[in-house]
Amino acid sequence: MKSDFLTELESEVLLFDGAMGTQLQQAGLGTDTAPEAWNLENPKAIKKIHKSYLAAGSRVIQTNTFGANCIKLGKYDLEDKVTEINQAAVEIAKEVQKDGYVAGSIGPLGKLFAPMGTLTFREGVDVFAEQIRALVNAGVDVISFETMNDLQELRAAVVAAKEVTSEVPIIAQMTFDENLRSLSGTNPQIAATVLDSLGADIIGANCSLGPQGLLEVLKALNRTTDKPIIIQPNAGLPEIVDGETVYQQSPEEMAEYIKRFVQEGANIIGGCCGTSPEHIKAFAEKLSRLEPKRSAADKKFRLASGMELVELSEDSRSLMIGEQINTDSDKRLTEEIKDQVEAGAQVLNINVDGTDIDGVEIQQVVERVQKTSRASMAIDTADIEVLEAGLEAFVGKALINSVTGREEDLNRILPLAKKYGAGLICSTVDDDGIPGTAEKRVEIAKRIKQQTGEYGIAPEDLLINPVAVTVSSQQEAAIETLQAIKLIKEHLDLKTVLQVDNISDKLPKRLLLDRTFISMALGYGLDAYIIDPLNEEIRETILAAEVLVNRDRDAERYITEF
Amino acid sequence: MKSDFLTELESEVLLFDGAMGTQLQQAGLGTDTAPEAWNLENPKAIKKIHKSYLAAGSRVIQTNTFGANCIKLGKYDLEDKVTEINQAAVEIAKEVQKDGYVAGSIGPLGKLFAPMGTLTFREGVDVFAEQIRALVNAGVDVISFETMNDLQELRAAVVAAKEVTSEVPIIAQMTFDENLRSLSGTNPQIAATVLDSLGADIIGANCSLGPQGLLEVLKALNRTTDKPIIIQPNAGLPEIVDGETVYQQSPEEMAEYIKRFVQEGANIIGGCCGTSPEHIKAFAEKLSRLEPKRSAADKKFRLASGMELVELSEDSRSLMIGEQINTDSDKRLTEEIKDQVEAGAQVLNINVDGTDIDGVEIQQVVERVQKTSRASMAIDTADIEVLEAGLEAFVGKALINSVTGREEDLNRILPLAKKYGAGLICSTVDDDGIPGTAEKRVEIAKRIKQQTGEYGIAPEDLLINPVAVTVSSQQEAAIETLQAIKLIKEHLDLKTVLQVDNISDKLPKRLLLDRTFISMALGYGLDAYIIDPLNEEIRETILAAEVLVNRDRDAERYITEF
């Protein structure tokens, strides 16, 4: 169901309010008081701030609940008041807000998530869920996560919101430093990729960089996601003048950016630290004549770790997924990861099938992998609990390896892919096994596309595996697999992936057959492959093939390599 | 224009007559008299023999002109009487033949053709043409070449007939020994391939092997050509009894084969040495209740030397055409040929472009090539006279490399391809150069198919070259070439060929690109390629590719090699 809020965004650029914190300080809030305590103790002060923003032209006001979670409130011994405080804040806001919307503000929890800190993903989800539930029950129109600088924390926040409500839209905002990276090393493209696939309804950034810096963030976001984008700059970088924190940018200076924000794709504009009703008034004047732009995003298959984005499109480099990593020993794991990544693997396939690894252990493995490399990750297991634990722990957008066309598989795995925003390898296999013909494989792929669509999984998040069969047992199957690649791409507009090494089983000179087959498959448009990246001959063949199928513009990588 | 004779063949199995020679000897012909001299000196005897065959049931009688060419008649100082003798023979036959047909019999010239002997192809054509002209002018219904045991001589005979007449149908018969080979090493499949493409209307065998042997010949012919087939067995192998040549098979024994002949696809049955009116009478009785079968031939791309057939079909081995052979020195030529053939080349590409070789010299080169190997040959030259000389000299069915879609090219080369029965490499190039898209290449191929069709060149004799372009200058072209292979095969049902080595021009590690591209092309269904057969890596890649695309059943060649 599309809320009024999202509908209005299609035709309007919405104006949020400005800073709450700065205003509260001016109203006399002491440093030993939780700002959110005033929802109970001094609601009039809050109400006054809201009113001033509404008078300035805000269409949306944000509740005074930035730190109203049990961890932060606990520092003021208010951990039991989470519901009460959030509820009060919403009531205050709703009292003054007549035509517009109330956004429930949620900031970071104030405790580091694993792997940087000790808070587990699940614990984080539960803390967020408590606050979200209070805000939603009190009737906010939209949940607004803001000032998040750890991607993993924001992932937990969005997952929590999805667990609490399927109706209230979710805004997910990160903050970035001058290098356009967050604390977790995440850049705007990565943030947009991960948050989009997690199901955030509006994606953006607030605070930290001032309007000029956020303009760059905005451009990057707008190239990556077609979701509405929110930008809430602070009033420039803070300076200390006479012992007080002062923000330097005037309402007029900041308002100069409004037109460019809209041109570059902003759908919501607000102000963060240092902005005042005067700033919002100046924004409102500029905004009144502007209409939202269409998204400039191109839909692509994307995966990401917290620090590195992987993109796959028709003319991009094809995607190298490293064959299974050995998880038995930490030392070997570390070495294999380093070797594979150095050899060009963009995704590491963590195969724990056939091991007795549990949910806790898989999280340790995932953390180790992410400590060792910036690569993306595929999780390869038939154990649904282990899969979910792995997806929780991976800071980024992971790849599930794999789902089949079997109903049972689809029903088990698609909800997880949706919830954790993962890409999906989909094998064209059903209850009758691997089909003999290309057409039958395409049929299964078509059904998978339809069913993933019903779950709200985007078609560009799928990699269809038309399954290469051993030629020594089924010689005509190789051509059918090749043909299927072409048909899946042409008729279903989906990306394809293959694992090629079993094609040559039981025949001599297997590598010769493998590399010849992968040449053919790339010729047919294969987009991705699961291979041993340390296999030089295969790697060289791929480099050559990419020149021939125009996935290596001007043979740049090829010439660099040779 | 289809003659009555060919039309009748569609619904009837026609009965020819039996031996003339044996009958003439019985009538008292001495060994010092040319049998054909009796056309002038003793027409009554000839007439009587014809009558006896007609009475026995022959629908077609053969003129007494087997040796009536200037060379053989010259041995009796009758070289000036060729026209007179042939004309007389036809008149005699026509006088007695009322309902049926008269076939003008033509045997070997009695002098060996190059390369076995000294008679050039052109000299041979002229000798045959003199006799054919006489027979045609006198009104035969069909020309019947018989008892030919040198493929080159029969090639000259058919070419001569085509030069003399486009209306009188041509029967081309060879003789084979117990190994089903003729003197030139030609087997029935080769004969059928070469004679069919030369435009013989009826193809067959006579003499030598008796009915049992000719049954095997018939089966082989019928699998190879869909032209009507003629079989004229002798009455078993001759034996010498009391100093006289005696044929052992009785009319009844031979007649037992008639039903099987028809079942195996014979459209015309007659008798050769040792057969008499009694034999023909016995044949006639068996034949009266039989109708012709449809041809069992499968249309394939075929080339042949005099001694070896090359076949190409969807599931056969792909066709290896050796890259240009150096014609400068005889020694190098011989070595290169041996090396290429040993490495698997089925066709040798004789490229004399850019040399100043003339028509005489090309014939010497062709003879040397055929002395050195049994491989088929492609002739690669822009000089139309050199091309024609080469086509004359090659004993077999050659490949012309190449014609383009340019009108001028088509008009020059298609008549030669038709006349000498050559296969054709057709490059999808026209006056605008090499097209940028696959679709444009297919369009040119389509036009070539149509125009070759108008010349009577069979579509299965074409290899379309969709032209691989250097990727360093036109990177998107490689995919277009691959796509063109598929479209040409699917939409036009034509075979494809590529020369791949220029694809990698100006890039490092060229061989890696070449072998990757040929893998892709074979994956797309490429049927043939012009490569350096001594290039191990390319050769191995092709072996592997053929397993994957199911052109090497059960990986037999692959496993043998590795």
Ligand SMILES: [Zn+2]
């Ligand atoms: Zn801020």
Ligand SMILES: [Zn+2]
């Ligand atoms: Zn803020």
Ligand SMILES: [Zn+2]
């Ligand atoms: Zn004979």
